[in-house]
Amino acid sequence: MNKPEKMIQQTKSQAINPPTVWSYKPWWCQPWSILFTGCCLIVGSWVLFHLIWVTAIVAILVLTWMGFFLLVYPRLMKDEKLAGE
Numbered sequence: 001m002n003k004p005e006k007m008i009q010q011t012k013s014q015a016i017n018p019p020t021v022w023s024y025k026p027w028w029c030q031p032w033s034i035l036f037t038g039c040c041l042i043v044g045s046w047v048l049f050h051l052i053w054v055t056a057i058v059a060i061l062v063l064t065w066m067g068f069f070l071l072v073y074p075r076l077m078k079d080e081k082l083a084g085e
Helices: 003-016 030-050 052-084
Strands: none
Touching: 030 052
């Protein structure tokens, strides 16, 4: 496949499956890594302290952080992209 055909194929592929915000992020900022890190922080706070109030505070902070980066941020980027077109 020569270069023009390859570029046409990539363009068709992007039109069918447009890139998401996650395709521009490094591996450590992907949904799976955010979920894994958040869960480890919550469980780790319990393992280290065995205090429900410490774990609850950590969980609230971490779940807020995860909610923003997994739900709000991608929607904002999608809306921004649509507004720019």
